[in-house]
Amino acid sequence: MKAPDPSDPTGSSDPSEPPGRADPSGTPGASGASGRPPSPHAAHRLPSTRTDHRSPWLRLLPGISSERRGFVLAWWGFALTFGCMRLLTWLIHIDVAGVGDVQAGDVHIHHYVWGILLLAVVGAAGLVKRSARARAWMGLAYGVGLALIVDEAALLISLEDVYWDTEGWVSIALAVALIAVVGGVLAVTRGRSGPSGKRDDG
Secondary structure, rough: OOOOOOOOOOOOOOOOOOOOOOOOOOEEEEEEEOOOOOOOOOOHOOOOOOOOOHHHHHOOOOOOHHHHHHHHHHHHHHHHHHHHHHHHHHHHHOOOOOOOOEEOOEEEEOHHHHHHHHHHHHHHHHOOOOHHHHHHHHHHHHHHHHHHHHOOOOHHOOOOOOOOOHHHHHHHHHHHHHHHHHHHHHHHHHOOOOOOOOOOOO
């Protein structure tokens, strides 16, 4: 066996061994254990970022289970829609410029009609298994549709347009009662997050 040459920078004892392969642990010219040179772009790779595709309801109502979230959104939708419709109809009642009824020819289409149609759509969609995100949107739509109907409950009961008459207070009383009772139930039975390990997509 030939003695190692002190002038050999690789320190190899075998002249037939090519330089750069004597020490794969990191000496200059080493190609690594796999025998492939490192990629020149490896040092310039940036950490990957993942876009948050969660539902806005999941960010708005954290810590609430997906089953309960639909009821909370239905309550919100009902309360806000009822308030907005009362304001809108009052503006129509005092003849504010640019605000008027929805009509088909000479026929006034009451907003309970849109509520019935919306509830029909939500009911049909509920026959199909939906994701947590879809159930949240359905809960909101349910509350909106129900408010459109309850706001004209007095008209449906008497079959006359008594919206601004004394009998029309039946609608207000019924709506306020629903908001109070359902809101109280939701407050008393405060929801908890879903089971651990179960993915909640909103």
